[in-house]
Amino acid sequence: MTPLTVVCWNLERNGKGDPNIRRAADEILRRLEPDIVLRQEMFGADARGNTVFNEQCQALGMRGVLGPGACTAIFYNPEQFELVRDWSTDRTPGFVLPPTVITVRFKEAGPDAVPFILASYHFAYGSAQQRLLEAEWLTTWADKGWTAPDGCQIVLPFAGGGDNNSCPEPGAPGDLPLPVLSEIRDRRHRLHRSRRGPDGVRRVPDTEPDHTLRTAGLEDVARYWAEKGNPGALARTVNGTATHGPDTRIDRIYVTTGLLPAVIGVEVHEVPLDASDHHVVVWRVNRSALVDLLTNCVLFART
Template sequence: MSRQITVLSWNFENNGGDDAAKRLRAHELLVSLNPDLLFRQEMWRADADGNKILYELEAVLGMRGWLGPQACTAIFADLELFHPVREWPVTGPMWVLPPTALAMRYLPAGRDAAPLALASYHLNYASGTTRLAEAEWLSTWADKKWTTPAGESIRMACLAAGDNNSYPIPGVEGDPALPVLEEIENEPHRLHRSYVALDGTRVMDTRPDEALRTAGLEDVARHRAVKYGNTAAVSRTVNACETHGPDARIDRVYATSDLLAAVSGFDVIEVSEEDSDHHIVRFTLDGDCLSDVLNQQAHALAELTAS
């Protein structure tokens, strides 16, 4: 039976703040879900005192961690399955909260397989204009190249997960409905989550989703819901509240289309509001299928070169 690779993404609120016990409980919860890859957001202060908190979390999780610029985001991985082959410490000029971005080799796929491009990101909270620019820069990870030992260049498959602070384009059964702008009580939040359309009306912000999907990064939950009827995939990731509006699917996972066949499951693990304001997104990858995907481009290139 093929190994199932568990991938989690979580915006754990303020990284627990100054509450070390809360942070420990949160990461023990993650351990209970047996992750092989973990995308984290709001890693505040994990870089303080020589990355002290980062290393504490590595010990709890039993995984190695990579902390993005300004401790905004992180990626953790099981080194028995994944091995880093490069990092991108500079991710573009437009980020308020820079992502963690790196390429990793999936070891069971073999040394000739292409690596995976990975990004853990957190789009801007207050500016729809900035969010759109950030999403456009995030799309560049769908076009990252890897040079083979033979000197040939191939495009890497990409997984990106994070907090979008905006909404998916509606139209999928089970997806939370878009908020009604005028029903959002917090007036600054109306601005933060909307933009002025070409007809002059102010509408809820779905532009990052549209931009990423235009660039070939598919909303994995949407894909699972549409193709397999898995409506649990499009469950809320933040709860309704009086000031900010109804349930929403703010946290999402995007993947290049070549990886969709490897996705074997998708759901959302709800946590209490005392623990975090975001729920945990979980999906699984079929290990054998992932190996096939990562080897496919290398094999195709070898055949092309031989011909």
Template sequence: MNLVRQRGSTLTVLSWNFERNGANDSGKRLRAHELLVSLSPHLVLRQEMWGADASGRRILYELEEVLGLRGWLGPRSSTAVFADPALFQPVREWSDVGPMWVQPPTALMLRFVPAGFDATPMAVVSYHLNYASSAHRLAEAEWLTTWADKRWTTPQGALARIPALLAGDNNSYPSLDNGDIPLPELHTIADEPHRVHRSYTDHSGLRAMDIRPDQVLRMAGLEDVAWHCATTKGGGNKALARTVTACESHGPDSRIDRIYATTDLLHAVVGADVIEVPEDVSDHHIVRLRLDAERLADILNRRPEAASPAA
């Protein structure tokens, strides 16, 4: 409760695709998660949790200990969610996340404890869209929209749509907006198979860079919080920074890791940025979102002053 009562208190949400979960290098994995700890997170959405289900989920529990957070591991160790148990309590999990996933998401409904027992919970989803197939990515993105359409019965007996927070590796690009990293040109990607992986055949029969997952999520009322911050709060260079560094095979800098939120949560957004990590640690950087705890509690209690996003 104290977190909400303190004006200006913020929640830190991190999303990170830590390459191959350290590739069986326990020292590297420890250092990587100590980096996350240094950012004082309350929610961590991880991708590439390879091996975390082996030996009775030993690595998952190891990372819980390092982070000081409770963890949930998605199907086939593709993704995970970690949360501060003093602030977030689960009210349900989705073990059946849909039929088409190559790397299934971790999907939970969490209650924000400081908001009170009668407050609406929120859906929290860590995901990793398909690497090789733009058609498959599109189907996965469409399935992600189902978590923006979940309902919860309020204490008054009404059926209310719950807010949703989703984050992950999109393996595709944001729609071009003012100030965002420009889309790469297909010929700048040296690896020919990767040109196929990151593009699709458009209505004219030509290959176009894949922005369709972003378009689908936005159409469903899920906003890219970095773009929201850049366009309403300033600081676009930080919010819209690269999440993958340019390389010879994959092309120029890109922002393929993103956090999305239903528009009702935008009122609680304080800021977003990217924490760069050394190349020898991971091929992806850390995406950080900061939320105002008091505003989040108001949104989940559906108070009138939280009805519209803050400028």
């Protein structure tokens, strides 16, 4: 059975304003045959009445929701998923670049199956404090209630991905080491990627967004898959440079832990630097396992 494919990509400035780069990037995505695409930096996609965004939907053969300010977007395969709710009209506090958040239902699981929430986000570039605030607010979409047909009160499962602009906490076997701040030549970038440590003086790499999301009961699918014996899931998503430090894994997908049994693969698809400064994170999902999970309301019952 063909797995579902979820991809997450921060395409630099949506093709850097160049339609040829954007269309080549759409082709990169199309070849991955995605069922869900979590996109960041959709800048300009809302021009001329969403003309660019509509073109991208057509290029991918998908439907989509463009978030506030064309900062982020979600594309989905309408043969597999139906849109239940678009949260874009709700107030999105605390974000420099607002996320796109929707509720969808997996058609294969049936009309009474548990729907789930998808989020595409882009945490702030220049402030560790702002990123922490944004991570905390993101967890509120992992706490949305729903009443099942049998009356069971559940918390909707959540799957979100984006550019975290920060490193994951150490601990996953084979993960990239945290950068040594003194080796980051660009002092501004060194500041942007760090925060004051426990002593209140020395700065340390910022890992708080990862810590916050995992504290809320979400898990990094790449970390999960690596712990199952697949260290390749922890490949870089941004190349190192002389000024900005080593390879990093700042693009990540987090899901409610109850969805983890459906994970059957995580990989990073590297793209040429003339396309984007970020690579593509690919998450493979077992369809039948997902159906089993979404038709078992007890797994997501509010406790």
